[in-house]
Every structure is written in structure tokens, then in C-alpha cells.
Amino acid sequence: xxxVRGGGGPRVGVHAYTLAxxxxxxxxxxxxxxxxxxxxxxxxxxxxxxxxxx
Numbered sequence: 789x790x791x792v793r794g795g796g797g798p799r800v801g802v803h804a805y806t807l808a809x810x811x812x813x814x815x816x817x818x819x820x821x822x823x824x825x826x827x828x829x830x831x832x833x834x835x836x837x838x839x840x841x842x
Contacts, residue, residue, distance in 0.1 A: 807832070 804814045804821070810828045812821045818840045825833035 804812055804816075807821065807825070808814075810832065811824045816824070818836060822833045822836055825836065
């Protein structure tokens with residue numbers, strides 16, 4: 789779900805198109821995506837936090 793790109797940080801990546809309904813862009817870093825998800829989909833925000841730690 790997330791990958792690492794040079795110079796950036798972990799990104800949600802192109803597979804995150806399903807998160808677009810929550811305002812998450814595939815180019816968002818994980819922290820930004822989590823902030824966007826916290827209000828509308830806290831369960832997904834928590835999941836993304838956990839996956840990013842792997």
C-alpha cells in the first residue's frame with residue numbers, strides 16, 4: 789500500500805485510488821493521508837498508520 793520514493797517519505801502510492809473518495813491523493817505522504825482520513829474514516833487512518841510501521 790505504501791512505498792518509498794527517493795527524497796520523499798513513504799507514500800500511499802497508486803493503489804490508493806480507493807482512498808480518493810476520502811480526499812487522499814496517491815502522491816500524498818502517509819502523514820498527510822492519515823490526517824485527511826482521521827475525520828472521515830478513522831478506521832482507515834489507524835490501518836494506514838499500522839501498515840506504515842511495517
